[in-house]
Amino acid sequence: MRGETITLIHRTPAGHDPGGGIIWDTEQETVEDVLIQDGSQSNLTDGIRPDGIRVAKTIHMPRAWPYRSLRGAKAVIDGVAYTVIGDPRPYTGGITPTRWNLTVELAAARG
Template sequence: MRGVSVTVSLRRKTGVDEGNNAVYKTVSETVDDVLILQGDQDAASGNVRPDGIVADATAYFPKTFQGSLRGAMVTDPAGREYKVVGDPFPPQVSYVPTKWNLKVPLTRTGADIG
C-alpha cells in the first residue's frame, strides 16, 4: 500500500515588527506517503464530533513525519484543502504495526468547494 503526497501549510511566527506586533509567514512542506480516507474513521462516533465539527476525511501520516499539525492546512493531490481538527499526536507506543501512526481528522475548508 502506498499513500499520496500532500502539502502541509502552517503559519509560523517569524518575528515582530517595529510596533512589537507578531509577524507570521505561511510555511509549506510536502509530506509523502499519506493515506487519505473519506469521512471519520472512528466508527464509534460517526462523522459528527460532540462539538459539532464534521470530519470530512481522515489522513494517516507516516511514522517518518515528526512535525506538529496543530492549526495546519492539508492539500491533497486533487487540490482539495482541509483544516486539521485539534492537535493530533501519534500513540505513545512504539509497536504500531504499520508505517502510518498518526491519525488526523480533517474538515474541508470551503476554499476549493464550488
C-alpha cells in the same frame, strides 16, 4: 498498501504587529505515503450558502515523517486545502504494526 502525496502548510510566528498581535508566515512541505480516508460530507443549510458543502477527511501520516505540531496547519489534497482539527499527536508504545502512526482529522467548507 501505498499512500498518496500531500502538501502540508504550516504557519510560524514571524513577529508582532504594532498592536501586539502575532504576524504569521507560512511554509509548505510535501509528504509522501499518506493514507487518505474520506469522512462525513453534508450540505450547508444556512440561507446565505444554499450550494455549500462541508467535507471531512482523515489522513494517516507515515512514521517516517519527522513529527511536528500540526495545530493551525492545512493539508492540501487534490488541490483542496483542508484545515487540521486540533493538535494530533503520534501513537506511542512502539508496537504499532503499520508504517503510519499519526491520525489527523481534517475539515473544509466550500460553496
